Amino acid sequence: MSSRRLTTTSYAILGLLATRPWSTYELANQLRRALHFFWPRAESNLYAEPKRLVAAGLAESREEWNGDRKRTVYSITDRGRSSLEEWLATDVPPVRVESEAYLRILFGNMGSKDDVLRALRRIEDDAVAMSRHYVQLGGEYTRGDGPFPDRIHVNALLVSLAVAQGKATQAWARAARADVERWEDAAIPDVDWAVKRLLDAIGEDGATAAP
């Protein structure tokens, strides 16, 4: 019946619809709010997905009137709910991280010190933005302002994940920036410093283990 196999993004939308019905526009906002940091997608994409779900019988659409303005509201069907449950029971693929900043540091010795510092600042800014976002979200729930009180437990897990990763990354970035500021030049390694930092990072086990 469905012309195309569902993608993870389809299930992401379906999961949102399982919480409550949304208009396409609200869906786009929710995607930014809930998924931006761990399942980023361009908003323009979001206008085709729900239609695919409807075609597959997993969602329904109805016209609603918001004042004088028409909008399409999507809701999940029973088949949609069981499809979502089936998906939740499947294997979980590994995470995928794409960090250009990492590349800039990897090849940092071929550029300037400032290039490396800019990459570090980018990593720090990203981490700050993520922490901030989730601290705010978490704050709403602790104050009882959370939009979906019955989702507080899963949100607690995700908020603590994002904040833990964000804080760790920020701490690393700040220390790294201070260190790099003291570099002579990006092309010239300070071997003593590097070895100390490596030992610090990997601990005794990594330093002595056989290859």
Next chain:
Amino acid sequence: MSSRRLTTTSYAILGLLATRPWSTYELANQLRRALHFFWPRAESNLYAEPKRLVAAGLAESREEWNGDRKRTVYSITDRGRSSLEEWLATDVPPVRVESEAYLRILFGNMGSKDDVLRALRRIEDDAVAMSRHYVQLGGEYTRGDGPFPDRIHVNALLVSLAVAQGKATQAWARAARADVERWEDAAIPDVDWAVKRLLDAIGEDGATAAP
């Protein structure tokens, strides 16, 4: 001259070539070794990229003989080096993380407790794999075994980043698993626990800040 604008992946290859010449096969291995966790690409892709670089005048290819077996070895040109430097000086785009495990937790209340636990385990496994990989890499450099001693300083930064993130994620995942094991059911939130965990994660500021 070049038929297509270079992608970040092109520059990733170019950066590798700036370190030393590689055959395509070695390049594929190196991509796995150096980029797997922060710039993952399918290996089959890697056989087209260097040719594009040659077409753009940023790299050269020559035939070499490894015993009786022929192979194509690519090396960077002067133009390639300056192109790389220019790229290093451009703006750094934000990181992009795609985590299906995150989605499984986000919609965890619609599935089973076991679904959530499997997602947590996946996150933990990913983090362990990353830590291990970078601990090993770091170990080589502290022992003086590192393949490129003049790159020890940038590698020290990256190893410490990966290990710091890996450790933070592992700690979070282990705690989360222990907590989720105590859940009654994935659909039923333990509000007291959730609030405590949120407060723990966001600290006093997030809890009291005005919206």
Next chain:
DNA sequence: GGACACATGTAACGGGTTACATGATTTC
């Protein structure tokens, strides 16, 4: 003799991004 590493691709497909487009309603 078999397994494994070396070595190098091609073809088809597609999900996703970028850029563009349009217009109504509300708020200041």
Next chain:
DNA sequence: GAAATCATGTAACCCGTTACATGTGTCC
């Protein structure tokens, strides 16, 4: 009257993935 938000898309492009394909050399 302007700006911001609401609201909903389309078209073109393409980078990247999956799956497939093929053969050699070396080691045990």
